[in-house]
Amino acid sequence: MKRTLLMLILSCISLTAAAQTATDAFAKYEAKEYRASGEMYDKVLKAGNGTASDYYNAACSWALAGNKNKAFAHLEQAVAKGYTSVKHMQQDSDLSSLHADKRWPKLVEDLKKSVAAIETSYNQPLKNELESIYETDQQIRREFLAAREKHGMESVEVKALGHKMEQIDKENQEKVVAIIEQHGWPGKSMVGMQASTAAFLVIQHAPQEIMEKYLPLMRMAAAKGEASNNHLAMMEDRVRMNKGLPQLYGSQVQMNPETKQWELYKVEDESNLDKRRAEVGLGPIKEYLKRMGVEYTPPSGESVK
Structure with a gap:
């Protein structure tokens, strides 16, 4: 899977799904509750809201939970929906338990064929x-x-x-x-x-x-759909922050000089922050900050646990 940490994109999980259930599924994955994570992803996918990344992430959770059938079914759907990272899939330790299965070589070959067809242009x-x-x-x-x-x-x-x-x-x-x-x-x-x-x-x-x-x-x-909306949101926020303006999507944090703790950089129209985040494919701000060890306090001043 893939994880986003501030502006660094490292191996683990994709966080682009906007649905609360996908965010919850990620939280379960991080807590190593892989079966619960897989079941939550299944709910997202059953509702018809799944992307290639959602199917791939669900496959990772099910592989770690020991359910190879579900893992392969989700990987096949990920390939069908346009998943293209052959190298990442082959190297992802979350999927190591699938490598000895006779279905693995065919899955890799199908992905390579799919990628070859996509990459002709x-x-x-x-x-x-x-x-x-x-x-x-x-x-x-x-x-x-x-x-x-x-x-x-x-x-x-x-x-x-x-x-x-x-x-x-x-x-x-x-x-x-x-x-x-x-x-x-x-x-x-x-x-x-x-x-x-x-x-x-x-x-x-x-x-x-x-x-x-x-x-x-x-x-x-x-x-035009040629670049990611959530990447654009991050750049919009970074530019605004550097100019001393409030950010729009809550992607930027700053170090408090007094407490030496990370905190959310100021946000414009903060009461509608999660609505704007959902529009660009970002999950709720509370969950985003929680993954960085930052507790979110909403505009009302009431602490969200």
Whole structure:
């Protein structure tokens, strides 16, 4: 599965489903209550609201719960609905229990055929370049988080990796800016979703002037279905925060200088925050912040547990 941690996209679970039940399913997954997670995903899918990611996530939960039949059924639906990450599926430890099953080779082959058919219209050299950029962007952040966890934020190791990350970000920004200037925003029909996500990540990590310059292009891409609406929401929030304006979607947090604790950055029209989040495919703010260890206090001032 895939997990979103602030602006870092790392392995675990996809959080793009807007339904409360999908959010609950993710919470059960994190609590290692895999059967309960699978059952909650099943309710989402039975209602007809499932995306390829939802089916894939349900398969992961059922595989970990020991129900191979349900796991394979959901993976087959994920492939049918356009799931395309062959490498991720093959390497995902959540699905390791399925590898010895005779159905696994056929599933992988079906996915490869599906991907090949989809990718016939892709700009393959550009896709490969952006996917390589995606890996460098994420790898240094995996290393940074691991070092921070092991050695602490003020450690020599973390500071060294921070400098390394700045250099990698600068190199990636130069590459992605050149790509956008030549090709426009690299949408999913041009390069696929992961490669398109790489452009978002790199620009999101860029200085304010670069984000502001290319934000209008990303807006147009999202309006055409070529870029993710929830990625756009994150960039809108980041740009507004950097300008000292309230954010719209609650994707940004900040360190309180007095308490040294993370907290939600100020939000415009906070009473309608969850409504706006749902419109762009983001789950409830309480659950989003909970996954980062931040307790949410709504506008009424009443603490939400």
